[in-house]
Amino acid sequence: xxxxxxxxxxxxxxxxxxxxxxxxxxxxxxxxxxxxxxxxxxxxxxxxxxxxxxxxxxxxxxxxxxxxxxxxxxxxxxxxxxxxxxxxxxxxxxxxxxxxxxxxxxxxxxxxxxxxxxxxxxxxxxxxxxxxxxxxxxxxxxxxxxxxxxxxxxxxxxxxxxxxxxxxxxxxxxxxxxxxxxxxxxxxxxxxxxxxxxxxxxxxxxxxxxxxxxxxxxxxxxxxxxxxxxxxxxxxxxxxxxxxxxxxxxxxxxxxxxxxxxxxxxxxxxxxxxxxxxxxxxxxxxxxxx
Ligand code: G1P
Numbered sequence: 665x666x667x668x669x670x671x672x673x674x675x676x677x678x679x680x681x682x683x684x685x686x687x688x689x690x691x692x693x694x695x696x697x698x699x700x701x702x703x704x705x706x707x708x709x710x711x712x713x714x715x716x717x718x719x720x721x722x723x724x725x726x727x728x729x730x731x732x733x734x735x736x737x738x739x740x741x742x743x744x745x746x747x748x749x750x751x752x753x754x755x756x757x758x759x760x761x762x763x764x765x766x767x768x769x770x771x772x773x774x775x776x777x778x779x780x781x782x783x784x785x786x787x788x789x790x791x792x793x794x795x796x797x798x799x800x801x802x803x804x805x806x807x808x809x810x811x812x813x814x815x816x817x818x819x820x821x822x823x824x825x826x827x828x829x830x831x832x833x834x835x836x837x838x839x840x841x842x843x844x845x846x847x848x849x850x851x852x853x854x855x856x857x858x859x860x861x862x863x864x865x866x867x868x869x870x871x872x873x874x875x876x877x878x879x880x881x882x883x884x885x886x887x888x889x890x891x892x893x894x895x896x897x898x899x900x901x902x903x904x905x906x907x908x909x910x911x912x913x914x915x916x917x918x919x920x921x922x923x924x925x926x927x928x929x930x931x932x933x934x935x936x937x938x939x940x941x942x943x944x945x946x947x948x949x950x951x952x953x954x
Pocket of ligand 1: 775795798834836837857858869870871872898923
C-alpha cells in the first residue's frame with residue numbers, strides 16, 4: 665500500500681489582480697467568506713482529509729496568512745480572562761489543527777512554479793495540492809475523494825467537473841477515457857491549459873484539487889513557460905502522463921469559485937443563505953428591492 669498522503673500544498677502567492685484595489689495590500693486568500701478567510705476552508709478540507717502538514721506558498725502582502733494560522737497568545741489570554749470560552753476555543757483551534765510551513769515564491773511565475781517552490785518539503789512522496797480559490801462544500805472532503813482514488817489505483821489524481829462549453833477557456837481541460845462510470849473515474853490521455861472552444865478536447869475541466877507524484881518536480885524544473893508566459897502545472901502533468909498514470913475523478917460536492925469578484929460575492933450570499941442566523945439578515949436586507 666502507498667504511504668498515507670500527509671502533506672498538502674497551497675499556492676497562495678498570486679497578486680490577486682482581479683480583486684484590486686482591495687488586494688493592493690491584503691492577501692486575496694484572507695478575504696472573508698462569511699466569517700472566515702477563504703483559505704481556511706481549503707486548510708480545513710486538507711486536515712479533514714488526513715493531512716497534518718500544510719505547506720503554503722506565499723509572497724509579498726501575504727504575511728497575514730502566516731499570522732492567521734499562528735497562535736495569538738494576547739488574544740487567547742484576553743478571551744479567557746473575559747470568560748469568552750467558546751471564542752477562545754475557536755481561536756486556539758486554528759493554530760493547533762496542523763503543522764504550518766511557508767515557502768516564499770519570489771515572483772509570481774505561474775501555478776507550476778508555485779508548486780515547484782514546495783519541492784524541498786514535498787519531494788519524498790505523493791502530496792495533495794489545493795487551490796484556495798476553489799472552495800468545495802462536500803459531505804466527504806473533496807481532497808479525500810482524490811486520496812481514495814490514489815489509494816486504490818496509485819498514480820496522480822486530479823479533480824474534474826463538467827463545465828459549459830462557453831467556459832472551457834478558463835480551465836485546464838482533459839481528454840480522457842471513462843475508467844469507472846459509477847465512481848466517476850477517468851483515465852487521462854491528454855490535457856491542455858485554457859484551450860479555445862474549438863480546440864477543447866472535452867468539457868471536463870480540472871478543478872483546484874490534485875494528488876501529485878513527486879516526479880512532477882523534476883518535470884516542472886525543465887518545462888518551458890506556457891500560455892500567459894507562466895509555468896503551467898497542466899503542461900507538466902501532460903508530460904507526467906508519459907511516465908505514470910494520471911486519473912481524473914468527478915468530485916461530489918458544490919464548488920464556490922472565489923477566484924473572481926462575482927464568484928466570491930455570490931459565494932458569500934449563498935453560504936450566508938445556508939447559515940440559519942444569517943439567512944434572515946440577507947432576506948431582510950434585500951426584500952425591498954423586489
Ligand atoms: C488553474 C489551473 C487550471 C485549472 C484552474 C482551476 O488556473 O491552471 O488548469 O483548471 O486553476 O481553478 P487559474 O484559475 O489559476 O488560472
